[in-house]
Amino acid sequence: MSVDSGSHRVIVVLRPTVSGLDESAARRMFDAVRAGTDADVRIAYLDVASPSLHEELDRAHTDDVGKVVLIPVAVPRDRYLLTWTSKAVANWRETRIDAELEVTLHESETLEGAVAGQVIDELGAAGKPITASPASYRSPAWSVIEQHDRHLLVCKGPRCMAYGAGPLHRAMSAAAKGTSSKVTGTGCLSPCNLGPLVIANPGGTWFGHVDAGDAEALVAGQENQLMDHVLDR
Template sequence: MTRRYVLVARPTPSGVDLTAVGALAEACGIGYALLDQGEPTIHDTLDSAVAADLPVTLIPLAVPRDRYLETWIARAVANWKETRGRDLDVRVTEGIDTATGFDDIVRALMNEDGKPVTASPRAFRSPAWSRIPEHTEHILVCRGPRCTVYGAAELHRTLRQDNPKALVTPTGCLNPCNLGPLYITYPDGRWHTNALGSAIENA
């Protein structure tokens, strides 16, 4: 039986280099998913695998090993099985840095001098990063693992589309996860919980 193999990355709050993740997945002839902060999600991946009638093996993409990533991959899969009512064969590998030969790769890099750093310090202090963007309100959208499962991607897109004068910023976990997806508006400091459907319309 053919299996579907998928790299799973955990973006930082600043995002992830999707081009690099996609290139690695393509070079390996497999797909990729994001734990949080973006798409495609683990749920998207498993939905697609069911449609193709393929079992799935998820490969945590983190160096060094990220126990948080591995724990939340398992939780996301468990949530998917519960909410979809499906019993897809889903497995998870060890972290990439435990693979045979990984330490040899690091040692090989130690034999290289590397490339000179040629970046200009001007980019670090660019005037563009001294200006606060014009906005009528600031909306913080939780893109943590649970809110991602609960529909934060759709919420984020909708808020950006429906509030063009607002500064809409994705964040990591904002804590009251079982009330997600959620966002906070400023300057009023109001929390908007279970924010899909009519809740978005009232934003």
């Protein structure tokens, strides 16, 4: 695909795995793409990690970019990544009505073939002996429940990330440092339209439409400051 670097920007859209994000691998791929093109290339994440697609589209708009080319990358193909990238753009357009930005989606038809070629090449390589100790599979640290008296689950699914869960999670993690509150990011909790969503335990109170400005009250359990955000179950 040729992309003229004029006012175009390329955003490679990724999804972290269930184990999180291998940032160094994402960075390696990003650097390799940038080395092969003059285009202005960025990375965005559909869910879990930042920057979200909304944040990168906002940045493109602020930077006066005329056209954004989105290239979702997953091997094997991730239908969810493709469909929800399109839906995220539709939501971005609906919520930024004054933003004029042409956005196109490119789907590589050859990624699996390229990766299959790499797998076949590996068959001829020597490989590395596996020297990991089985003890590393059952580290004592994984038997310890971190002491806490308040546990906050922050949804980092695709819709909540689009609505600001990235800054919210960062602000809550910062507010929880040195306290007895524990903050854990989760995948989609399902009532996405009410996001960003937080569940506070004990009590199991659900909070909706919260943002980074609510972080301290959420962490400290100042629920009297959050009454407008408490959701009926």
